[in-house]
Amino acid sequence: MFESLSQRLSTTVNRLRGRGRLTEENIREALREVRIALLEADVALPVVQALIQRVKVRAVGQDVMRSLSPGQALVKVVSDELTTVMGTANSELNLAATPPAVVLMAGLQGAGKTTTVAKLARLLTERKKKKVMVVSCDVYRPAAIEQLRTLAGQVGVKFFPSEAGQDPVQIAKDAIAAARREVVDVLLVDTAGRLHVDEAMMAEIKALHAAITPIETLFVVDSMTGQDAATTAKAFADALPLTGVVLTKTDGDARGGAALSVRYITGRPIKFLGAGEKTDALEPFHPDRLAQRILGMGDVLSLVEEVERKVDHEKAQKLAQKVMKGKRFDLEDMRDQLEQMNNMGGLAGLMDKLPGVSGLPDSVKSKVNDGEIKRMVAIIGSMTPKERRHPDLLNGSRRARVAKGSGTQAADVNRLLKQYMQMEKMMSKLSRGGGKGLLRQMSGALKGMGGMGGMGGLPPR
Template sequence: MFESLSQRLSATVQRLRGKGRLTESNIREALREVRIALLEADVALPVVQALIQRVQVKALGQDVMRSLTPGQTLVKVVRDELTAVMGTANSDLNLAAAPPAVVLMAGLQGAGKTTTVAKLARFLKERRKKKVMVVSCDVYRPAAIEQLRTLADQVEVLFHPSSGGQDPVAIAKSARDAAARAFADVLIVDTAGRLHVDQDMMAEIKALHAELDPVETLFVVDSMTGQDAANTAKAFADALPLTGVVLTKTDGDARGGAALSVRYVTGRPIKFIGVSEKPDGLEPFHPDRVATRILGMGDVLSLVEQVEQGVDQEKQRKLAEKVIKGKRFDLNDMRDQLEQMVNMGGMASLIDKLPGVGTLPDHVKSKVNDREVHRMIAIIGSMTKKERRHPDLLNGSRRARIARGSGTQPADVNKLLKQYQQMEKMMAKLGSGGIKGLMRQMGAAMKGMGGGGFPPGGLPGR
């Protein structure tokens, strides 16, 4: 998300950072490039005009012109105004109601509404420790109810059955009663979508809203539709008392125009964004963090949260105890670390949040994928339990057998074992000298490279 916009804006602000002083002419030139970048990202025209005007007023003010670092100060102005357009801060769900708190989901067909219901249920269950029930009132789309049943099983939340012959309002009433009997904290209601906004659709969802009186009414919209996302959201906001918006399919949206337009056009906050098709692919939307990502500054806070959510704390504790006691780091431990990396959303998702990545060329970023990680997991999976515990057993014939079993080449097995040996050495140093000892070793390694960071060729072991 935001790749094209980030590359354009990052290049513009980088040029401004190098300016000793700013003048009206170079500020106007920079803002012209910002305007073009926003329009190319499919940001709605009223949003572009308002954003540029607000930045220009502040940029030409005395605070920027007299600043000791005018280029950096202008970058801060752009970041602050991007943040303001998207809603300033994260807008949390309001579940302060007598249980079950009802969350009503609205949106057009194909926006990913049913999948989002399951993702939100998982989010509330795991991060908020809520007991959640889901129900489908979509009696028109074939297999919609069965789809939600399957997803509810996957994320392990309660499911209230319904059928295509029932009245949607009757289904909703029945589900609310069932949720109360089951002592559920939250009931999430999936509704029918259409290919476009029509009177029948609006009448039905208004009737559902009147019956359920939900604490949250969320509009689910496909971010890849760009300006149309903002326009459709506005149509729903005019008809329903929406409390927020969920942007889906943001991982496939390189422009990001919807994220910059929806809040301004509708006046409703973006509460969540869908970042993948996985059940855990839903993140709270933080305008301030997104603004820094757009400007190529990364999103370290979200990266830390992603790591904390994806890491198995119990496994990490056991590994730490094992290393401190001087026990050997084996290939089972390495496989656990690789699998946890995949659970965190994969390499691309993690690296996307690092500062400066937005400015990298596409051909460089395309090389960052999970193929290598999955290959390494497959190689370890082709070993016997004894081989994983005792890697010294892996002679030439065993390595050839493992390569055949994992669909790889013996060279791939050798490469994996070389990387394992490096990890094992690092863990052994951590166990013998503690964290301080490890830091000393890393410092010595950096000095050996002349303070230049990673050796030629990229990451260690590559």
């Protein structure tokens, strides 16, 4: 999200560098750029107007602190106000209820409710250590019930069966009774997609809400609908006592208007962001961290949390011990590192959280291709175990065989092996205690992004 917005704001900030004070004259031009950037990001007009006014009031005439440039001072003001607009801090699910804590999911058809139920079930199970049950009250679409059954099996949570034609209220009541019997902590209730103008369907979900009195009522909305997402969420909030919003498909939304508009328009907090089809692709929404990402400051906290959660610590420990003992870093180790990178969302996902990346030229960012990682993994997978452990065995004929087996060209195999040799050299320096030399080499690689020593060292294609 926010690619174009980040680029515009970075350009605006750079123009103010070297000024001693943020005055009305030089701030007016900057705010005009910010306003255009927000509107192009499909942020709702009332949100743009309120945000610009708040930034102007705080920024005009503000003395630049001794250690900050005017551009940095403006970044601080804009960051604070973006955070305020989006809700200040993360709003966690309130599960403080006599078990089961019932969470009702509402939204339009196609917004991703059923997938989000599975993602939320997995998040609560893995991170909150909750015992979760899911149930579908979508009696109009039998496929939705089967989809939820399948997803529940994938994420390892209990599924309460239902059938088309049953009464949604009765299904939910029966599920609550079953959850009590089985001592379930959280019951997630999936519902049919509906339009807020469909009176019969809205009456149905109101009756469902009244019958089960959920502790949380979440509205699931597609972020790619932009400011329409905020408008739709407000219509539902007027009809139902919503406690929060889940924005889905944020990985396909380059603008980010929904994230900046929903809280201000609806008064309800965004609680989660969904990015991708995988069941682990749901993250708590942190307004302060997202504001930093918009302004090109990265999101190091989220990156650290993701590494802590998704890296295979046992493998990492084994690799560290192997390197420190002076044993050779081989292609098996390289494949493990590439696969772990993929588990964390690939290079594109990692770069999105790194400070300063938004300011990189498009020509550099375009070379960060997660497909290249998959190709590299495929090439290594086409080698024999002996070749992976002893890369020196890979002569011309073996390389041709590996290329054919992985559906690539011999040149791709050669580039991979060149990249491997660079990594092996770095690991070798580390094992010999050459930490300072390694740091210098890594620093040089980062400065030369885009070639073999670029971000992740991917070869250009």
